[in-house]
Amino acid sequence: MSAAELKDMLGRVRLTPVEKAKSILLTGLQDVVIPSERCPLPAALDRVRSADSSAPEDLPTHPRSTMDGFAVRAADTFGASSTTPCYLEIAGNVAMGQVPEGNVTQGKCHRIATGGLLPQGSDAVVMFEHTIPVDDKMIEVVKSVGVGTSLIARGEDIEKGCPALLRGQLLRPQDLGLLAGLGITELEVYKQPRVAILSTGDEIVPWSNSPPPGKIRDINGIVLAGLCERLGAKVIDYGIVSDSEDVFYNTLEQATAENNIVLFSGGSSVGMRDLGEQVIEKLGNPGILVHGVALRPGKPIIIGLSQQTAIFGLPGHPVSAMVCFELFVTPALEKLAGKMDTSQFSSPTIQAIVDRNINSAAGRLDLVRVQLQERGNDLPLAIPVLGKSGAISTLSRAHGYFFIDEPSQGVTKDTPVQIHLLS
């Protein structure tokens, strides 16, 4: 698509609806090949599985008791009750962590603790609570048990050959637990996406510097890096890049070649936006995908693709840049991390009541930052954080945000809204 096609007959930029822009972006990324690498199990936390895996063995490998009691033959207890108990001889003790000695034969039982291996011949466990000791060698069983009672059978957790984890699954603590239980000590995971971060604009100095008059500290670089790190990406800092076309083009070309995602931000002026547009077009293959979305804040975002690298020209205002990150960079990063079904479930929210009327232009998605005020048993109050999109403090004061959808012209006081927490 050429830059000209993205404008209407009056030369105004055509704004793409947010969902359409996201869909164009993810379609553009659908054929990207994500490399994988081997990783020891403990380091695989929060990485993404790059191949389906099945259980190499039964878990557990042997039946184990889930209660303290006696390993029995279930048939020996049939009909047992407190009025008509059955009597079993204690013929053995299962030592924890040991292979049980001897078999359980008719009319006999072995003492067993939770976690103990079931002796040969037994097929159920009677809990201590359902027995009465007669003497050292004999118990009364006052409740009958069926086959399999109070034990976990061989392969009951997972059977050998059954799917354990699917390709594209994020490895959570409990997933590592399953792999540990199966004796899988290392595994294939997708490589972490590499994200290049550039700040642009001759007015920007590194945040660690004291800016001379006329210049300001870079805010977007550290915010974007933090957002990327939280999503498990590797961040490569390309620093502050001059507005000069040659310098900017060369840096962007290198960053695009070396990374999976390139984020540049800083220029909110028309000149800077035009420059961003030009260099993405010049990189080509295919170049610009989306220029301007029907979103506030965040309208002037540029989304591009060059070979297999997604390029985002984020607005310079910190609030706009972070909103664009949430809506566009996050799904792209999850896609390039190899996560399946990134939009499978809606993101979790909490309900709150908006404390005033808020207007919105129809045809545009509005993101409203809010502070929440707890009110005991009532739903919390959502208090909009007002302030310009250049004011980073409004994001730092916000507990979360809600959306006013495109068709809506606003929300009225006392309406319940779904809050996405910024936690």
Next chain:
Amino acid sequence: MSAAELKDMLGRVRLTPVEKAKSILLTGLQDVVIPSERCPLPAALDRVRSADSSAPEDLPTHPRSTMDGFAVRAADTFGASSTTPCYLEIAGNVAMGQVPEGNVTQGKCHRIATGGLLPQGSDAVVMFEHTIPVDDKMIEVVKSVGVGTSLIARGEDIEKGCPALLRGQLLRPQDLGLLAGLGITELEVYKQPRVAILSTGDEIVPWSNSPPPGKIRDINGIVLAGLCERLGAKVIDYGIVSDSEDVFYNTLEQATAENNIVLFSGGSSVGMRDLGEQVIEKLGNPGILVHGVALRPGKPIIIGLSQQTAIFGLPGHPVSAMVCFELFVTPALEKLAGKMDTSQFSSPTIQAIVDRNINSAAGRLDLVRVQLQERGNDLPLAIPVLGKSGAISTLSRAHGYFFIDEPSQGVTKDTPVQIHLLS
């Protein structure tokens, strides 16, 4: 409280309701002193602020344009419209990143881009879109502007001396952005809590080993470590500890002295539970806080406190251990990380429809693991993951969970439930 007082007249353990157990635990931790340390800004991501901080300077330090246009004296534009434009002479250009040359005087304006520093004498910006060029030296302004239009004033983001971040606040990417904008390059944060993890039981071998018959691989250790790491804790692995009272007591004593939280798990047998109870009582100061909660899975948890260290005897079954972690260890860890208001807002959920009747005993909190099935525009379906609490695969298959509250005897098919995602 002695162990005897925790039992009823028939010698049964009295189960503490979940909310009461949590409240006893957090009350026990309320006077714990959390040390702090200095940390460079980029390393402060996801750490917790240990002191209030206020802005050391105005942000921005000078008024800046938020639009491309002309810096003007607002008074010069009063009454301007497309039918009665006013005329202003272009007396200068604000170069990006430079201190503007000259003042804006009556009837004059300076060309300015977004982010440019406002020249002396100007108090508003007229957007390009609201001007018509007459020649190189003169514009028509077709819309009047008020003082402050299209600019961010000195201190408008945050004023010098105003509170920037509060003690107990988790430092999110946007909070680092605010600190960066204010030139704060290092800051005081709470030290990360240290968590000791021990697995107990003579039947347990490290997960990296091949277990001989009768033994099983340790699952809880790696799951608990992952859960702690995700919450920003430092995990210290004390390995697998023998059931022998002396060895266990000595290891627990050392772990308690060296850490803020001690987690031991593995023994689900009565003997092992009694041992856990004995050693926590022996450590004392004060010893056991809670023994057994009205929760399924997770009933046999032991919660103790010794000096300033919280001790959790978690059930050996992996599902029970993780549930107890979510409900009890997480709030304790957040408290010991220095986070304020950990329970300020309810945790975000998504709504789903339960696909079958599920029974629950009244007087007990039930946690039901579920898989979710997306259904287009309808709410997703919540399908309970059935399986014993010893089966780690049930947690790996689960997308989330919901609660059946103490007074309830179950939920019926087609009821909407609030799902906490296990993401």
